[in-house]
Structure formats: structure tokens, C-alpha cells
Amino acid sequence: MAKKMSLPIMLTWTRIILVPFFVSVYYLPDALLSMPSKNFIGALIFSLAALTDYFDGYLARKLKQESSFGAFLDPVADKAIVAASLVVLVNLGRTFIFAAIIIIVREIAISALREWMAQIGKMQNTAVAYIGKLKTACQLIAIGLLLLDYHTNFIGNIFMLLAVIFTVISMFYYLDQAKKHFN
Numbered sequence: 126m127a128k129k130m131s132l133p134i135m136l137t138w139t140r141i142i143l144v145p146f147f148v149s150v151y152y153l154p155d156a157l158l159s160m161p162s163k164n165f166i167g168a169l170i171f172s173l174a175a176l177t178d179y180f181d182g183y184l185a186r187k188l189k190q191e192s193s194f195g196a197f198l199d200p201v202a203d204k205a206i207v208a209a210s211l212v213v214l215v216n217l218g219r220t221f222i223f224a225a226i227i228i229i230v231r232e233i234a235i236s237a238l239r240e241w242m243a244q245i246g247k248m249q250n251t252a253v254a255y256i257g258k259l260k261t262a263c264q265l266i267a268i269g270l271l272l273l274d275y276h277t278n279f280i281g282n283i284f285m286l287l288a289v290i291f292t293v294i295s296m297f298y299y300l301d302q303a304k305k306h307f308n
Contacts (some may be wrong), residue, residue: 133185140202260291
């Protein structure tokens with residue numbers, strides 16, 4: 126008999142499923158959907174995805190439904206929606222390509238580092254730290270504002286630059302935490 130999927134896992138899968146819908150909004154013909162409508166719908170989908178990120182973790186802890194699969198899938202879903210959003214924003218000319226590259230490369234590198242640390246049984250060395258939470262908060266605010274594109278690009282890009290700074294700092298923090306295990 127198949128095991129029933131938990132609510133936190135369903136929320137995580139929802140975030141992954143939202144990615145192609147989010148991206149496709151921006152590729153609909155303007156005659157079908159105006160750019161202001163695309164901005165609103167894109168920001169709404171992104172916000173919904175961000176909410177699922179909060180609630181999947183919260184509910185997993187509260188309902189005691191934490192799992193190794195959920196711990197694996199959650200960051201994949203996070204990276205998917207953030208990377209897709211950054212690509213869309215760069216394509217629309219709303220943010221800096223260097224910011225998108227730095228953020229995406231860091232996410233891949235730290236995900237690989239965490240995977241390796243888990244394989245050697247040292248996952249606690251790269252557990253999410255406060256600096257990582259600051260990075261995530263700045264990214265989510267920046268992306269949300271830049272998606273709206275209604276007199277918010279300046280503020281959105283200030284948050285994007287802060288996100289890049291926290292991205293680099295957090296990468297070095299996690300590398301420092303893991304360095305004693307490097308050969």
C-alpha cells in the first residue's frame with residue numbers, strides 16, 4: 126500500500142510545480158496578458174511559492190513530519206523558484222546579470238557541499254545559519270519587488286545587492302564550517 130504524502134511534502138512539491146507556471150506567465154503574448162498583469166500574476170505566484178517555503182518547514186516541525194526526503198526536496202524547490210525568477214528578471218532587464226550568476230552558482234555550490242557533508246555524516250556542520258536566513262530574506266524581498274516592477278526596481282535592486290553580499294558571506298561561512306573535513 127502506498128504511503129500517504131504529508132502536507133509539508135505536498136507544499137514543497139507545490140513550490141516545484143509552480144515554477145513552470147511562473148515562467149510561462151512572462152512568455153504569454155502581450156495581446157493575451159499585459160505586462161502589468163504579468164508582473165502582478167508573476168509576483169503573486171512567487172509570493173505563493175515563498176509562503177509554501179515558510180509553511181512546509183513550519184508544519185513539518187509542528188506536526189512532527191520532518192523527513193530526510195523533505196530535508197532533501199525543500200532546498201531543491203527553493204533553488205528552482207529563485208533561479209527561475211532570477212533568469213526571468215535578467216531577461217526582462219530588471220536586475221544585474223552578475224547578481225543572478227553569483228546567487229545561482231552559490232546555491233549550486235552550497236547544495237553540493239551539503240550533499241557531500243551528508244555523505245560523510247557531517248551535515249550539522251552546514252546546517253542553515255542566521256546569515257543564510259538573511260540572504261534568503263533579502264533575495265525574496267528583492268525578487269518580489271523586481272517582479273512587481275512598479276516603481277520598485279531601485280529598492281528591489283538595493284535588496285538584490287544586499288542579497289549578493291549575504292550570498293557571498295554565507296558561502297564563505299559554510300565553506301569555513303566544512304573546511305576541516307576537506308582532504
